[in-house]
Amino acid sequence: MEALNFLFYPFLGCVALILIHAYFGVHILERGIIFVDIALAQFIGIGIALSFLFGHENSYWFSIAFAVLGAFILALSKKIAKSVNIEAFIGVMYILSFAASILILDKSPHGEEEFKAILSGNILWLTQKDVLSAFVFYGILGGIHFVFRKNFMALSFNGGGSLCWEFLFFLSFAFVLVKSVQMAGILQVFSFLIVPALIGRLYTRKPAKVLLIGWIVGLLASIAGIGISYKFDLPTAPMTVASLSLIFVALLAVKGMISRARVAQ
Numbered sequence: 518m519e520a521l522n523f524l525f526y527p528f529l530g531c532v533a534l535i536l537i538h539a540y541f542g543v544h545i546l547e548r549g550i551i552f553v554d555i556a557l558a559q560f561i562g563i564g565i566a567l568s569f570l571f572g573h574e575n576s577y578w579f580s581i582a583f584a585v586l587g588a589f590i591l592a593l594s595k596k597i598a599k600s601v602n603i604e605a606f607i608g609v610m611y612i613l614s615f616a617a618s619i620l621i622l623d624k625s626p627h628g629e630e631e632f633k634a635i636l637s638g639n640i641l642w643l644t645q646k647d648v649l650s651a652f653v654f655y656g657i658l659g660g661i662h663f664v665f666r667k668n669f670m671a672l673s674f675n676g677g678g679s680l681c682w683e684f685l686f687f688l689s690f691a692f693v694l695v696k697s698v699q700m701a702g703i704l705q706v707f708s709f710l711i712v713p714a715l716i717g718r719l720y721t722r723k724p725a726k727v728l729l730i731g732w733i734v735g736l737l738a739s740i741a742g743i744g745i746s747y748k749f750d751l752p753t754a755p756m757t758v759a760s761l762s763l764i765f766v767a768l769l770a771v772k773g774m775i776s777r778a779r780v781a782q
Contacts, residue, residue: 524743527753530643530651530700531739534709537655538697539731540662541690542714543724544673550603553591554710556611557687558694558703560587563614565698566621580699584691592684640701641746641753647700654696658689670724705754709735712761719772738764 538554545553564579571579590610594603662669672678672686697706713731721727742757 524747526643526645526648527640527743528739529648530640531709531743531757532736533648533651533655534697534701534706535713535732535735535739537659537693538706538709539713539717539728539735540659541693542710542712542731543717543727544669544686545710546714546718547673547724550594550607551711552604552607552611553594554694555703555707556607556614557584557587557591557691558698558706559611559614559618561691561694561698562618562703563621566618566625570621570625577695580695581692584695585688588684588687588691591687592680595683636702636704636754639699640705640757641743643700651696651700655693658693661689674724702754704758708758708761712765716765716768719768734764734768735761 541554545551561580561583564581564583568577568579587610594606597603597606668678668682669686672682694706697709701709713735714727716734717727717730720730738761739757742760743753745751745760746753746756
């Protein structure tokens with residue numbers, strides 16, 4: 518019972534993360550900009566690194582500033598794609614952000630620990646307040662996307678929409694990442710964005726069904742990852758990422774075997 522009480526809020530935190538990130542993952546996979554999440558999260562990580570350097574009380578505003586700047590840059594991605602491979606551009610954005618974070622944290626008294634916090638987060642120590650604020654914040658942004666779903670879906674699935682809507686899409690995504698990276702770190706946030714939606718696309722291309730499958734598998738992986746990390750005293754975020762990735766590999770292998778069996782008949 519004590520273990521269940523301790524793990525209750527980390528699990529609810531994972532639920533909140535899965536619900537919002539699997540949704541954005543459907544969009545990101547359809548757009549074909551797979552690494553935009555980790556690049557934007559690492560870009561926001563520059564703001565977090567600066568907050569560590571100048572004082573934790575400024576963390577939120579540093580993160581917001583880099584979130585808005587990163588959203589503006591990515592809103593131009595369709596225009597940038599006309600001149601250079603967009604995945605290559607996103608890769609440059611990621612490696613520049615990564616290098617900048619290291620350089621900034623090198624000047625911080627506890628740079629190594631703070632860099633680890635940016636990557637792995639602190640999900641095991643979430644409080645009731647943390648979880649409640651996450652559900653409220655994600656719920657508001659999710660509600661906005663639901664109300665204007667035709668506009669946002671047109672951006673990803675039809676290639677339409679104005680620069681204004683493109684900026685709003687990436688801005689809402691960036692704001693989600695600000696909250697998510699502080700809760701769970703870049704590694705878990707990236708895996709929750711890509712892997713659940715990728716699993717859903719193993720079986721269907723309909724967005725609603727992809728999302729539902731992603732939610733179910735993501736929640737199961739979260740239970741496994743948190744439980745194993747607690748029992749064997751392992752880092753929670755990497756264990757959850759590993760659980761989700763292994764489920765994807767297993768389901769991919771099963772689908773491959775079924776496909777070969779059908780061909781052989």
